[in-house]
Amino acid sequence: MGNKFIKKETAVVHKGYDSSQHHDSLSIPLYQTSTFAFSSAEQGERRFAGEETGNIYSRLGNPTVRVVEERMAELENGQSALAFGSGMAAVSAVLIHVTKTGDHILCSRGIYGCTFGLLEIMQEKYNISHSFNAMATEQDIEASIRPETVCIYVETPINPTMEIVDLELVGKIAQKHGLKLIVDNTFSSPFLQNPIDFGADYVLHSATKYINGHGDVIAGVLIGKDVEDMINLRMTVQKDFGGIISPFDAWLLIRGMKTLHVRMDRHSENAEKLVTFLKSEPLVKEISYPFDPSHPQYEIAKKQMKAGGGLVSFNIQGGKEVAQYFMNELELIKIAVSLGDAETLIQHPATMTHSVIPELEREKMGITHSLLRLSVGLEHVDDLMADLKQAFIKVETHFAKTSM
């Protein structure tokens, strides 16, 4: 059956690797090398000239890295993928690739803090502007498209509010206006959502999160649907800006990815149970989880996602002081930015992941000081509930004394 697989669960374990070509090693070898020795000067010349395929130098490609790229392209229904040294390296590479001075980028109303920072740099240094749109209706989106708009950039679910962008709607509009659609699919992983199926031209991931899943790698992946375009990207922006992944980190990603589908099932299952628990908590105001019927875009989420994933956001009664007190009282759940790990993590976006965004902008995105983001891990859900419960009780007791 070679390397043709019907199911992605099989491809993520086997694709792009033939053990008979590697001394029968079951585990994919780590090519921890910066460069590759040519058999002759002429061979080196031919490889640089593109007349012969083969390895040259790890910034231009590496066999261990290539396995990650092949597997990610398959999982996202793309044609080609490039691995990077961080999610932000993938974001910056694709935005630099599709824009030039004077262009405009139309973004979803909420985006990750460092993506916001990158857009500010692009504006200041290269006169590449951006604006935000709630992406709710066709008229509203079309009203924000300018003559100089070249691409639509969205996250869905949006970090950290868990708002959903209707990919079918945005995909249709992008196509109608000849705009590239770029989707940050980090929160869903390719096992829950495939934006290329809805018309996206590029999908990217902070592979630091679910793709790796073990909290020990910083990495990014960009998937495209046009092979020639991706070769061009590899040989220009990726090669010359140089934001590549290390072979060792790629090797760790391969190891993590093998269980991605299994982990996503458990993350989603645990998150759904925690949402039910959080609803019964008097200190919790609003909960945002895509697969909960109370979510404003529940129907859209059901249309484009296979499950709700592991991220849950909620507002706690009171502001920053209560939110921080609550986090400090957690015993099992770690206070940390990042997500998608085996460990359950909590963070306060207004002062952490999204703190670089000016307060007014942040509030327009729905990121208030009472908002907490929970990345539900793989522990037994009863232990997670018990930890949250005891922290809520401590908040109640403490603030009852100081009349909350």
Ligand code: MET
């Ligand atoms: C440097 S803040 C960190 C990162 C990560 N992208 C998150 O949303 O948690």
